[in-house]
Amino acid sequence: MTPSLRAIGWPYAAQVEDAAWRETLSAHPDARPARVIEQHRSGYVVAEGPDAGIKAESPPEWQRASSYRKGGIAPEERAAVGDWVLLEGKRIVALLPRHSAIKRGAAGEHYKQQLIAANIDTVFVVCGLDADFNPRRIERYLVLIGGSGVEPVVVLTKADKAIALEASAVDDARAALDDVAQGVQVVAVNAKDPDSVAALAPWLSAGESIVLVGSSGAGKSTLTNTLLGIEKMKTSEVRESDSRGRHTTTHRALIPLPSGACLIDTPGMRELKPTGEEDIAENFSDIEALADQCRFRDCRHAKEPGCAVRAAIEAGTLDAARFANFLKLRDEVAGAADKLATRLAQKANDKVQNKSLYKRIDDKYGKH
Structure with a gap:
């Protein structure tokens, strides 16, 4: 080496x-x-x-x-x-x-996997503290990352703009992520300020590989430029009406940093489909723990008596929106898992047919 x-x-x-x-x-x-x-x-x-x-x-x-x-x-x-x-x-x-590998389900009706990055140690889930801030989308990213063996870190950018509008904005965002980012580090930064971005240093030591994921306009390219110390990546202003940005990053690229780490910037992702390999329980352990307390083992958490999940929602200790997102993601992962199983079965069948075909050819013409 x-x-x-x-x-x-x-x-x-x-x-x-x-x-x-x-x-x-x-x-x-x-x-x-x-x-x-x-x-x-x-x-x-x-x-x-x-x-x-x-x-x-x-x-x-x-x-x-x-x-x-x-x-x-x-x-x-x-x-x-x-x-x-x-x-x-x-x-x-x-x-x-x-x-390690970070993947998502590719867009379209047919089941396909799309690799986002390989051999990664940490994923920075980048989200702006403006209209881009969306706990449910962050939750979805964490589900996709879960089980990959890669450490996720939620990076909230535009902290300076958020504080200028409301002093408690960063604390409010952290509170909104308490249930979503269970055990995951949440770091708020001004992506244009090297001193602020220095808070990410624990994950940027020599030999480490990090990938940035997030929507267009979240500040991934700005963050990359600050970590590099030069304006290497194109950036653009977001629309004030909805904080949406254009795709300034058009392809994935691995960039060595002065710290000795490697950073992969990625284009903004509009669709985050699961692959079917995700473990929902890992990201919704609170809901799984409540489900274990339900009176009936097959409780669907609808109108069944003795449902601990519904009781927690009614008591205000479980966010109804989080539970709704759990159900949505659970069904999406189950559907993707069925498609993956069908695809693997087809792959195995194709191999058997190929082996049989080659054997018939060898029997007829002899091995070469």
Whole structure:
């Protein structure tokens, strides 16, 4: 491992010595490691250090439609920003195993997963303290992140503007997130002020990888520029009427920071669909604990007698909007899980059919 690789997040020895890593590395003894720092429709940009990236050619199977019968692989099984790959010349020959991945369900009726970033240590969920502030959306982000092995941190930007309008604005926002961000750190900053942004230093030490997620206009690019100390990312003013911003970030990009950490800025996300792999109970442990106290084990928390959940809502100890969001997310995750199971079954069936087809060809023409 060279200092150049470490500067873009090369993992510690314990991970590199993992059996899956060793197997992939030994299978390509002439290849060299690099990290994906940009992903475009036309291909990838990878880096072997913090200075510059190079365009890399992806393997043929990444370029095919994700039909297993045609030898293609699903998009989430291809490299994403943050992934480590092996290069021979300028051609990617292998994807090294991930230690974490942040995903969401892709837009559209058919089930697909979209990778947001790979090999991440921390996710900054960025939300502006203006009309962008939405506890229910933050809750949804935390559900998507939950179970990924990545630490979430809620970063509230535009604290200076909020305080200028109302002295208690930051405290009010924190109070609104008490139930939503159970055990999750909430940090309020002025994204334009380096001294204020210094509050994020505990998560930005050398070798760490962080991804920023949030809606357009939340201040992700402004925060990135302040952490870099230069105006690298384009920014734009938000509309005063609804605090909506334009997509100033158009693609995901990994950027080395002066602290030695790596930061991935992402375009604003309008749709946050679950993948079906999320654990709802992890983010709604308070509701799950109440449900355990219901008189009936199969209580639907509607009009059943002895329902502890409804009693808590009526007593004001459980926010009705939080419970409604729990039900909505629970149903969405269950629906996505059914689609995922169908897709995995189809994948397994395709493999069996391919194996049978190749056997018939071998029996007829002989193995080559």
